[in-house]
Amino acid sequence: MGRTVRHLFVAGCVLLWLIPLYLLVVNALTPATEYAGKPEWTFQGFAFLDNLDTAWNVAGIGDSFQSSLLYAVVCGLVAVLVAAMAAFAVVVLPIPRPAFWFWLIYSGTLFPLQMFLAPLFGMYADANLYDTRIGLMLVYTAWAVPFAFFLIRNHMTTMPPELTEAALIDGASFPRIFWRIHVPLMKAGLGAAFIFQFTAVWNDLLLGITLSRSPDVQPVMAALTTLNNAYSSAGPPVILAGALIVSAPTLVLFLVFRGLFLRGVTASAR
Template sequence: MGRTVRNVFVAGCVAFWLIPLYLLIVNALTPATGYTGEPDWTPQGFAIFDNIKTAWSDAGIGDSFLSSALYAVVCGAAAVLVAAMAAFAVVVLPIPKPAFWFWLIYSGTLFPLQMFLAPLFGMYADGNLYDTRLGLMLVYVAWAVPFAFFLVRNQMTTMPPEVTEAAMLDGASFLRIFWRIHVPLMAPTLGAAFIFQFTAVWNDLILGITLSRSPDVQPVMAALSTLSNAYASSGPPVILAGALIVSLPTLLVFLVFRGLFLRGVTATARS
């Protein structure tokens, strides 16, 4: 009985996720001029490429797509690198009060992002960082560091200190110990942390609409939200086609690196 209930629950969760995806794909296929205003449950045509072209070129979502790719890759990698260095300092280096530094960095995940928006907007406006790629990249890195630090630090605490001590006896500097020993051993966890941060940056909406407005600077989720207003007369098929192409990068990253992701999450869970 319990197994039947579990299987029914899992099947319901799968259906709950797949039905909206099915509707998105089917209605993205519908020609914009032939959309009736009601969701279609069966394909009413095959205008997916026309809808994608309208969303990508005519609506300008392509520029934002490339900007988000830049933000997600560069900021995700930079955040993981900074987090790994911070974790190495807290766990390995002989710094005073390591618990204090851990909670100071990790506290960045404890406060709601909305409380920082007004001060950030004022600082960016005064510092000429508003509506610039550099401004968004700085805030994305700072936003992504705390959670990546938490993942990497948890895994780093499981590494035997004898490894570091042996390297120091051989005359290795802390910088060499970090790059030659800890980074290779932490590769799965670093990869998992990067996938988490890539997804978080790619899916960001609130920072994008608060700190940018130009199509070539805005992240893709912010551009997609404006697309629903600018192309409301074209009907949902264009908007859904844009949502479809926007959802592909995170899916592809997870599918390509799923083995690395699972090893990294497993290693972190065991720590």
């Protein structure tokens, strides 16, 4: 009886997730001229490429897509590298009060992002970083470090300290130990952290609409709001086609590296 209830519950959750996805796909394929003003439950044609062309070229979502790809890849990689170095310092290096440094870095995940928006906006305006790619890359990298640090640090604590002791006896320096021993052994954890941070940066809306406004600087989620407001007369199918193509990178990334992601999360949870 209990197993049946669990299966029904899981099936219900899957159904609740699939219904909106089905509506998204069906209405993204619907020709904008044939949209009746309410969600379509059956296929009315195949106009996805026309809808996507309007969203990508006319509304300019293509520039924002490329910007978000740059932000997610570069900021995710830099954040993971910085987080790995910080985790190595806290776990391996003989620094005083490692628990203090852990909580100091990890506290970046404990405060709501909204409380930083007003100071960030003022600071960016004074430093001429507002509406610049470098400005967004700086804040995305700093925002991504604390959680990546948490994951990588947890993974690093599972590694036997005898590895470091043996390397030190052989005369290896701490940088050599980090790059030659810890990084190769933490590939799964580093990969999982990167996937998390890529997804977080890619899906960001709040920082994007606060710190940028130009189409070639704005991240893609902020561009979707512009598409919804400025091109609402084109019809929901155009907006939904843009939303569908925007959701593809994170889905593809997870499907391609799901094995690495699961191994990394499992190792970090031990």
